[in-house]
Amino acid sequence: MATVQPTPTSFWNDTGKTGITSWIFSTDHKRIGLLYFYSTFGFFLVGVLLGLLLRIELMAPGRTIMGPATYNATFTVHGVVMIFLFIIPGMPGAFGNLVMPIQIGARDVAFPRLNLFSWWLYAIGAVIVLTSLFTGGGPPDTGWTFYVPFSARTGTNVSLAVLGVFVIGFSSILTGINFVTTIHRLRAEGMTWGRLPLFVWSIYATAWVQVLATPILGITLVLIMAERILGAGLFDPGRGGDPVMYQHLFWIYSHPAVYIMILPAMGVISDVIPVFARKPIFGYKMIAFSSLAIAAAGSLVWGHHMYTSGMSDTAILVFSFLTFVVAIPSAIKVFNWVSTLYKGSISLEAPMLFALSFILLFSIGGLTGLILGAAATDIHVHDTHFVVGHFHYVMFGGAGFAFFSAMHYWLPKFYGRKYAEKPAVIAWAFMFTGFNILYFSMMVLGLKGMPRRYYDYLPEFAPLNLVSTIGSWILAVGLIIMLVNLFRGLFWGEPVGSNPWGGATLEWSIPTPPPTENFDQEPVVTHGPYDFTKAGVP
């Protein structure tokens, strides 16, 4: 660009067109990021609705609003939608796309057309999954894990749902390839590896997991289809197969997949906390390194989902030990975040509140994970509501709350307008309270012996189940307040400048909303991502 434009056009009105085609065929990473945001967040709301229905069913013993078959289908679809259609594509697809290229000083990702293609694959996969609910034998009822032998035999529409997930997995792989290449090739001058924002580090680690683990999910899903359509019998003990091998294959992907869900969330927290504590991050190198360590160690622990599946004792020992190893890099992160807060000038605005609650909720989720990682205790709580509580603490309290933090932190940058602060804090308070009532009760129920995935339970579990359901309503109220406030603010709220929070990473150095080209000239980076003094922010 030869001429210097004083006010570059924002990416919202660069083409002069406003129709849907200017979005769904755009190769601009910001537009694709928003496509991902709205599609994944839409599915999040679908998942929330299904979750609320599940809680209403469990409000009282016996049939409340649905029968056992409907209940099975509902929790399966809740899981599939939340995991494959929201959390896994959500954070890398939405915020990875929106923010990461700007944070490294690039104009776009390495393969913009491939980026658009992966959103399309996501959309196509989502449509296939949705189709599977209303065609064939009806919605799948296997649980999101599609365990054989049931998934090979049930009359519901498992094959189509599995095909949809396969396509979405392909989309995830392409995003991973794109991001690894982008971070290697397109960093601006002076953007050394030691100056990468920690969100970029976490996206980098995530992208590697997407590249190396997702293909295993692909082949696993192909094998389910082979079981169902060809009658391959690879997991059928009657013909020499071994159902436990299915679980191995499934968890070889799906355990690393929980790190696809949590790593970008940790990146968001690492970016938000220093900005709102007005202090450079403590232990930058260790946090960056621990992202890679989590990605690596997280690929070695899949067996801890299978302690009660008939795996060998040696394997239980090995996988249990390795599970405890993963706790180390996770704890490194938590300690460093807390140390960053120490003697900081903390401002408790909405993104920070969500980030702080992330630390607490993730710690609870992580520590209860150790109870499950130890084989001796796991035998007792395996397949109980304790597990349900545990992973909702990690996935919702962790990844979900980080997603909300990112929404409050970054979306104003892309819309140029901001939500109102007070309702945001009220919404957070509702959500945080409701969340803990909802899921802590579940963990207690699990310890008392209530199994998961049953639509009915013994009368002695009734009081806590009622409490849990009431918690889900409080959470839902908070969610509604948050959404109304956030989106009203983004469209009609008060305009914000280029750096509303006083961040030092590159995205805050460009106009709001960002221009199509992101940077007028290719930036030259001279300071670290959390060096507030050198970035010139107060």
Add this chain to the structure above:
Amino acid sequence: MTHETTAHHIVSYKKLVMVWLGLLSLTGLTVWVAHHNVGIGHVWGSLAIACIKSGLVIAFFMHMKYEGRLLRWFLLLALAIVAIFIGFTFFDVLYR
């Protein structure tokens, strides 16, 4: 931008044909071994030969010999992951 200059190395026809001849003779060898060493032990032998063959293909046909260090490390990482996925499963399979 962090562009290292990518020198385009041209591999001569002659070298490629030599590699091809090597691959063909290894194929012959693996068939011969399979017919003359009955039993399960030769699986390891066949796999070793297959590894040498793929090493040749990767190094010369796929130009890995002339690539930078980054790609080599990545390849190593991918192979290590494959080995771990298969190897760790055997903690279960072997001791059940």
Add this chain to the structure above:
Amino acid sequence: MNHAPHKDYGGAKLGMWLFLFTELLLFSGLFLLYATYLSRYPREFTAAGRDMHVGFGTLNTVILITSSLLAAMAVTAIQRNERRNVLLLLGGTILCAVTFLCNKYLEWSAEIGNGIYPGSPRLANGPPGESVFYSLYYITVGLHGLHVLVGATLLAVVAVRVKRGTVHAGDFVLLENGALYWHLVDLIWIFIFPLYYLIL
């Protein structure tokens, strides 16, 4: 906004290699199953392997190795700006791919004619390990065959681009990446061949 389209040779190749890793991992899931079931049913696997057509397998191995050579030579040819040779070599590669698939068709027809296919009554009544061996064989080789088809199509597209002159000595990353994909197809076969045909 008239930026020249972003060309990053190293980036494109890095992306391709990452994609090849995902393909490798995809097949490694099947090799994982093979390894575990081989350790459980060594005798049945050997017995089943004896019924495989070693002739077809060896022939196809030679064909694929040769096609890989031709693809590698095509990359050399384009760097030397010998366009006619590039087209000939790519044509040869695609011809090899077609021959490979024809052989596969003949081989599978013979096997299916003998009552060997996933879920067939013969396998259902045979020893358990044998059914696993053949199911794995059909899925692995079928998936590989799909990759042969995709690779050949990809190379055909590249050949058209070479003919039109959009892929040339100054910009041949598409050809190089196409060839890389083709070599991967060859690599997978290098492992399939001894594991399924030479378990005697």
